Amino acid sequence: MTETRTEPPRPDSELTDVLSQRVERQAGKAKFFSADTARTLVPLFVLLTIAAIYPLISKDLRSLDYIGDFFPTTGSGVIIIVFTMMAVGLNVVVGYAGLLDLGYVAFYAAGAYVAGWFASQQFEQVTFHLGSVGIGPTIPGIHLSVWIVLVIAGIFTALVGIVIGLPTLRLRGDYLAIVTLGFGEIVPQFVRNADSIKGFDLTHGSFGIAPIDSPGFGDGLSNASGGILPVSFRQSFDAQNLYYWAALGLLLFTVFCCWRLRDSRLGRAWVAIREDETAAAAMGVPLMRTKTWAYAIGATFGGIAGAYYASFKSGAFPSDFYFNISIFLLCMVILGGMGSIWGVVVAGVILGWLNIEGLSVIGNHLNDSIIEPAFNRSIEVPKYQFGIYGVIIVLMMLFRPAGLIPERRRKLEVEEGVHDEVVKGEVSKP
Amino acid sequence: MTNLLEATAVRKEFGGLVAVNDVDFLIPEQAIVSLIGPNGAGKTTFFNMLTGVYKVTSGQILFDGTDVTNKPPHAITERGVGRTFQNIRLFQQMTAVENVLVGMHSRLKGGIVKSVLRTPGLRREERDAFDRARELLRFCGLRGRDGELSSNLSYGDQRRLEVARALATEPKLLLLDEPTAGMNPQETADFTSFVGRLREERALSVLLIEHDMKVVMGISDRVTVLDYGEKIAEGRPQEIQKDQRVIEAYLGKAATEGAVA
Numbered sequence: 001m002t003e004t005r006t007e008p009p010r011p012d013s014e015l016t017d018v019l020s021q022r023v024e025r026q027a028g029k030a031k032f033f034s035a036d037t038a039r040t041l042v043p044l045f046v047l048l049t050i051a052a053i054y055p056l057i058s059k060d061l062r063s064l065d066y067i068g069d070f071f072p073t074t075g076s077g078v079i080i081i082v083f084t085m086m087a088v089g090l091n092v093v094v095g096y097a098g099l100l101d102l103g104y105v106a107f108y109a110a111g112a113y114v115a116g117w118f119a120s121q122q123f124e125q126v127t128f129h130l131g132s133v134g135i136g137p138t139i140p141g142i143h144l145s146v147w148i149v150l151v152i153a154g155i156f157t158a159l160v161g162i163v164i165g166l167p168t169l170r171l172r173g174d175y176l177a178i179v180t181l182g183f184g185e186i187v188p189q190f191v192r193n194a195d196s197i198k199g200f201d202l203t204h205g206s207f208g209i210a211p212i213d214s215p216g217f218g219d220g221l222s223n224a225s226g227g228i229l230p231v232s233f234r235q236s237f238d239a240q241n242l243y244y245w246a247a248l249g250l251l252l253f254t255v256f257c258c259w260r261l262r263d264s265r266l267g268r269a270w271v272a273i274r275e276d277e278t279a280a281a282a283m284g285v286p287l288m289r290t291k292t293w294a295y296a297i298g299a300t301f302g303g304i305a306g307a308y309y310a311s312f313k314s315g316a317f318p319s320d321f322y323f324n325i326s327i328f329l330l331c332m333v334i335l336g337g338m339g340s341i342w343g344v345v346v347a348g349v350i351l352g353w354l355n356i357e358g359l360s361v362i363g364n365h366l367n368d369s370i371i372e373p374a375f376n377r378s379i380e381v382p383k384y385q386f387g388i389y390g391v392i393i394v395l396m397m398l399f400r401p402a403g404l405i406p407e408r409r410r411k412l413e414v415e416e417g418v419h420d421e422v423v424k425g426e427v428s429k430p
Numbered sequence: 431m432t433n434l435l436e437a438t439a440v441r442k443e444f445g446g447l448v449a450v451n452d453v454d455f456l457i458p459e460q461a462i463v464s465l466i467g468p469n470g471a472g473k474t475t476f477f478n479m480l481t482g483v484y485k486v487t488s489g490q491i492l493f494d495g496t497d498v499t500n501k502p503p504h505a506i507t508e509r510g511v512g513r514t515f516q517n518i519r520l521f522q523q524m525t526a527v528e529n530v531l532v533g534m535h536s537r538l539k540g541g542i543v544k545s546v547l548r549t550p551g552l553r554r555e556e557r558d559a560f561d562r563a564r565e566l567l568r569f570c571g572l573r574g575r576d577g578e579l580s581s582n583l584s585y586g587d588q589r590r591l592e593v594a595r596a597l598a599t600e601p602k603l604l605l606l607d608e609p610t611a612g613m614n615p616q617e618t619a620d621f622t623s624f625v626g627r628l629r630e631e632r633a634l635s636v637l638l639i640e641h642d643m644k645v646v647m648g649i650s651d652r653v654t655v656l657d658y659g660e661k662i663a664e665g666r667p668q669e670i671q672k673d674q675r676v677i678e679a680y681l682g683k684a685a686t687e688g689a690v691a
Contacts, residue, residue: 260545265545266540278519279520281502282507
């Protein structure tokens with residue numbers, strides 16, 4: 001057991017130990033120059049550039065022959081990004097901490113209604129404006145700047161997550177899934193019926209809350225920035241582009257936070273709980289607190305995304321918050337690779353696109369080129385969407401069970417297999 | 431010598447079954463104490479009560495002067511009880527060094543906001559933690575295996591990693607549940623001297639559940655014997671070896687009578 005024995009002789013292990021430590025030290029000091037990070041950062045930078053300029057080139061792309069309609073409109077891009085953001089948030093709960101949450105839509109709803117409460121005419125009893133854009137100062141209701149609303153939505157949904165989490169997170173596995181499923185159903189029912197709580201209209205019932213204010217920076221900031229920051233998104237000439245860029249910014253924020261958290265003390269504790277709850281507790285990880293944090297943080301991003309989406313489409317309606325959405329987001333996480341941020345982003349974009357435009361575009365192409373000429377009839381592909389998603393998941397489980405881009409840890413396990421002899425850091429080995 | 435752990439009349443019932451029956455138990459500071467007994471005697475159940483995995487039915491457990499009866503596992507770990515498991519329970523999809531880092535959980539501070547911002551203070555804490563984790567791996571004979579997935583380690587190395595992870599919690603008392611199970615004689619001998627070193631260098635107390643009598647008799651200051659949930663003997667190894675009830679418990683009454691006759 002002592003270090004002086006039992007190991008096969010490794011003449012250079014002392015040296016490589018020192019070397020690898022030095023490399024890691026340097027990596028710690030100048031993270032951006034280590035080869036490992038460069039390998040991820042370069043493609044990331046390219047993809048990010050494409051994503052950022054997409055609104056500017058989408059018109060040209062869409063006018064291309066034959067393949068043009070495979071490119072989504074900028075407006076669809078906003079929706080794709082918002083749902084991807086929710087999937088990245090859900091990934092914290094499901095992928096990191098291994099808590100199967102089938103009711104994530106509850107957080108989306110909570111966020112959307114926060115936007116309804118604090119950026120619309122819902123509460124006509126009061127007139128309060130703070131940084132609101134694009135509406136007259138005498139319009140009744142609470143009108144906070146949408147940026148403030150996003151912060152409130154994040155905090156509020158985190159609290160909702162904690163409130164839902166405290167009773168449910170004592171459960172394990174399937175039982176947790178069932179209870180979260182229940183909460184996912186309760187929240188839409190609640191907002192549908194909370195239009196007269198002792199006469200107080202909280203959610204405006206099945207009509208939902210609309211219109212919801214637009215994001216924007218107001219005259220002051222706009223002038224101060226020389227017109228670079230738009231006064232109001234909705235009233236801008238290129239409204240869709242602005243919504244797109246802001247959504248992209250929110251997604252990047254989400255990814256950044258999740259990436260940093262993954263490699264933190266808390267992230268390690270989440271994975272430890274996922275791997276073995278009992279052992280994690282015995283190593284000093286407080287189970288309830290750590291799980292509740294996973295829930296709260298996952299909820300936060302769902303809430304921010306929900307609030308932003310409500311502002312984008314200018315409304316929050318109970319019919320938006322169906323169970324399907326929870327499952328759809330879960331599909332993104334599974335398809336991408338549980339716990340893998342980049343995998344979930346890629347899967348979110350693919351599934352989001354299929355959902356909004358992709359299936360009908362693919363269907364049209366199929367109809368035009370194969371089905372109509374051959375069978376003299378057409379099929380409506382989007383009608384079969386959940387069947388198609390189901391097939392995708394089944395195929396994934398068969399051929400790539402760890403997901404499109406597996407989490408680093410899972411990947412290590414799958415690719416490296418079992419080997420005891422190779423020593424990490426023994427660079428001199430032929 | 432003061433006592434690090436004092437368990438008084440600890441009892442555990444599963445339904446009608448009394449798994450541990452009003453056992454009193456002491457662990458002095460910097461002592462190596464062994465808990466032995468036939469399979470199903472309630473050794474691991476007792477272990478699990480000490481570490482908070484099971485709630486006691488009745489009785490009291492004092493650790494380092496404070497009452498830890500029925501405290502959650504993480505709180506007991508935080509007070510200074512580290513443990514390994516009978517069936518290895520590593521975090522399989524984490525690397526060796528990450529496993530050890532999880533063990534440091536209660537000794538690190540890094541909060542959510544700091545982790546996201548990765549403040550200089552947090553970077554320093556993480557760097558120190560990594561250094562200490564590597565040091566621990568080396569101490570436990572896992573030099574150079576830092577980045578290896580724990581599920582890819584050999585059986586013996588997995589056992590070593592469990593010890594490293596338990597040591598990372600900075601325990602005053604280390605509980606080892608059948609640590610030499612599945613080891614060959616050489617590995618077992620190494621391990622025995624390793625446990626001795628732990629006491630010397632880290633000023634630890636060790637509670638050992640073990641079936642290998644060579645190990646038990648070789649390093650224990652005291653041995654406690656459980657049978658059917660009852661404490662049937664307690665004392666120095668030499669005394670235990672001669673104890674009639676212990677021999678009966680292991681070999682059966684008929685066998686001992688036959689030997690006498």
